[in-house]
Amino acid sequence: xxxxxxxxxxxxxxxxxxxxxxxxxxxxxxxxxxxxxxxxxxxxxxxxxxxxxxxxxxxxxxxxxxxxxxxxxxxxxxxxxxxxxxxxxxxxxxxxxxxxxxxxxxxxxxxxxxxxxxxxxxxxxxxxxxxxxxxxxxxxxxxxxxxxxxxxxxxxxxxxxxxxxxxxxxxxxxxxxxxxxxxxxxxxxxxxxxxxxxxxxxxxxxxxx
Numbered sequence: 310x311x312x313x314x315x316x317x318x319x320x321x322x323x324x325x326x327x328x329x330x331x332x333x334x335x336x337x338x339x340x341x342x343x344x345x346x347x348x349x350x351x352x353x354x355x356x357x358x359x360x361x362x363x364x365x366x367x368x369x370x371x372x373x374x375x376x377x378x379x380x381x382x383x384x385x386x387x388x389x390x391x392x393x394x395x396x397x398x399x400x401x402x403x404x405x406x407x408x409x410x411x412x413x414x415x416x417x418x419x420x421x422x423x424x425x426x427x428x429x430x431x432x433x434x435x436x437x438x439x440x441x442x443x444x445x446x447x448x449x450x451x452x453x454x455x456x457x458x459x460x461x462x463x464x465x466x467x468x469x470x471x472x473x474x475x476x477x478x479x480x481x482x483x484x485x486x487x488x489x490x491x492x493x494x495x496x497x498x499x500x501x502x503x504x505x506x507x508x509x510x511x512x513x514x515x516x517x518x
Contacts, residue, residue, distance in 0.1 A: 319359045320386075324415075325349055326360070327382040330375055341372035388416040394479075395446065397466045398457035399424040399436045402481060406455065407435070419455070421445065439469075446473035453477045460484040467494075 326345055333340070342360055346353035360367065364381045367373045383389050396403045399422040406412075407419055424430060425439040437445070445451070454470035456463055456478060463482035470478060477493045480486055486494050 315362050319362060322351070322356075322359055323363065323382060323386055326356070327379065327386065327388075330379050330382070333375060337375050339372045340375050340378070342367070344372070386415075388414070390416045391418055392416050392453055393418050393420050393449065393451055394453035394455055395420060395442070395451050396422040396455040396457055397424075397439065397442065397470065398422070398459075398462075399426075399429050400457065403455075403457040406457065417453070420449070420451070442469060443473040446470070446475060451475060453479065455479045455481070456486075457481045 326349070329345060329348060330340070342357040343353045345351075345360075346356040349356075357367075360373070360378070363385045364373060364378055366377055366381070394417055396406060396419060399407075403422050403424075407422055412419060420435070422436045423439045423442045424436055427438070430436055430438050446454075451473070452475055454467075454473075454475040454477070456466050456470070458466050460482050463480065463484045464486055467478060467480070467486045467488060471488060471492055476491070477495070478486065478488070479495050479497065481497045481499075483498065483500055486496075488494055
């Protein structure tokens with residue numbers, strides 16, 4: 310199945326289903342969309358529609374074979390592919406992402422980091438000078454770039470990644486990036502996430518007063 314026409318909201322929910330299915334004991338041979346929805350506190354109709362984008366193996370009164378559904382989700386999400394990526398910005402966040410081995414479970418392999426600060430560059434730690442970005446991305450056919458630089462430098466880095474042949478950008482800088490058609494930018498807006506958390510806390514604390 311192709312995921313070209315799938316909505317972004319559905320794509321964001323599919324990993325939730327996969328993580329839940331992986332957490333189930335081996336004794337759970339079959340599972341229904343309704344059971345998944347109840348556990349994750351989602352609408353069962355929505356879950357059923359989401360899974361229909363991935364699998365046609367669900368059966369009435371039986372549901373999905375758990376192992377088969379896990380395999381289908383992994384393949385659909387591309388987690389069985391090996392997608393090589395580079396990071397630009399080898400500060401604390403960039404280094405933390407480089408050191409996180411859990412990305413490999415999702416098919417993401419961070420090969421190198423680049424930085425413009427010569428004091429940060431360390432080839433033994435796989436941190437290279439920024440002027441080598443275009444050369445290495447071209448030679449290694451890198452298609453995913455991760456931006457962990459300050460907001461003021463993010464657009465310049467983005468432009469350089471695009472010039473280097475990158476087609477997808479994971480942006481941790483708190484800024485809106487302008488890219489040509491055909492380039493995907495996924496923003497990780499930490500400020501927005503923190504605002505949601507703070508608002509929830511305020512509401513809950515207010516109820517308990």
